[in-house]
Amino acid sequence: MYRFLLSRQWVILTLVSLLLIPTMIRLGFWQMHRHDLRAARNQLVSDALAARPVPVEDLSAPGHAVTSTERYRTVTATGTFDTARELVVRRRVNADDAVGFHVLTPFVLTDGKVLLVNRGWIPADAAQTAFPKIPAPPHGRTTVTGRLMADETTAASGIKDIKGLPDRQIMLINSEQEARRLGAAVLGGYIAQTAPEPKGGLPQLVGEPGREDSALNLAYAIQWWLFSAAVPVGWVVLVRREARDRRAAAAGADAQETQAVSV
Structure with missing residues (x-):
């Protein structure tokens, strides 16, 4: 009854499903990485703004490139x-x-x-x-x-x-x-x-730097992982439905054949 899995259509569908699972998992980790980067940048901003004031020449000098920990x-x-x-x-x-x-x-x-x-x-x-x-x-x-x-x-x-x-x-x-x-x-x-x-x-003082929204990246990561889990579940559902439809079609054909023989 499951020999249909060897058909061209089902082989392609299975291969695509197998490819989608690791791809979606990797996309989830990529979004999580972006979440961590944004959260880290937000923490740097918060730490900088909360730090006590210091004389400017303690942090900068002619030719100095201001670092990410010194910024703000x-x-x-x-x-x-x-x-x-x-x-x-x-x-x-x-x-x-x-x-x-x-x-x-x-x-x-x-x-x-x-x-x-x-x-x-x-x-x-x-x-x-x-x-x-x-x-x-x-x-x-x-x-x-x-x-x-x-x-x-x-x-x-x-x-x-x-x-x-x-x-x-x-x-x-x-x-x-x-x-x-x-x-x-x-x-x-x-x-x-x-x-x-x-x-x-006037001049209007420049406001505090904004924070990056990292929550959205976390939501996207969870979404991709849920999609990756849904792929094999969906594949199993489709296989069982196909097998059920084929059984029903076979039973119907047998009933018609039996009816024809009895007539």
């Missing part, structure tokens, strides 16, 4: 803002997804080194060609606090570093480029200012 750490610095060499960063959005500029101001430390400070978001006009009017930071010697950020690159951000922009406008915040422009020793990375808060609400 709260740092402090004392010096003066150099608004004469201030820049704006194009195509940045605020919490309401409005497109504008981020204000990047060199901050000259007491030892002469320069820290790049992202003072926050300001709106932009439609043309985005003229340098905007920017509220001034505190004058004189100031202590700022912010989250340490890594240099932006096209590879990491997906933002193209467009050339030929209007004067004093850039696409990416990069300490190496700014060191060449300023002719100064610039600390690696930059900070997103968190204090002091600007008077009048």
Whole structure:
């Protein structure tokens, strides 16, 4: 009754089922790996935000590449803002997804080194060609606090570093480029200012980094494993149904043959 399993149709169906099972299991482990990576990144962000503030030069120096464990750490610095060499960063959005500029101001430390400070978001006009009017930071010697950020690159951000922009406008915040422009020793990375808060609400301080949703990857992993378990169950159900249908067809044929002989 089960000789139909040797037919071309059933051999193909069986081979496909055998191929699907390990494939779905591997897809489940892949989603679990993505879940673990996202959970680990979320933990790094939480640990960094919860860490006590330290002087910025404890974590960064000229030419330093900010690491994943240093990113988002709260740092402090004392010096003066150099608004004469201030820049704006194009195509940045605020919490309401409005497109504008981020204000990047060199901050000259007491030892002469320069820290790049992202003072926050300001709106932009439609043309985005003229340098905007920017509220001034505190004058004189100031202590700022912010989250340490890594240099932006096209590879990491997906933002193209467009050339030929209007004067004093850039696409990416990069300490190496700014060191060449300023002719100064610039600390690696930059900070997103968190204090002091600007008077009048502008620039709008950059909000805390979001967390990645890892729960969805966990759900996908469980889903793939359930699918892999359902394949052999479905195969058995189909085989039993086929065998039952064949038995019924055979019984019907025997009944017709018996009836024909008796007539």
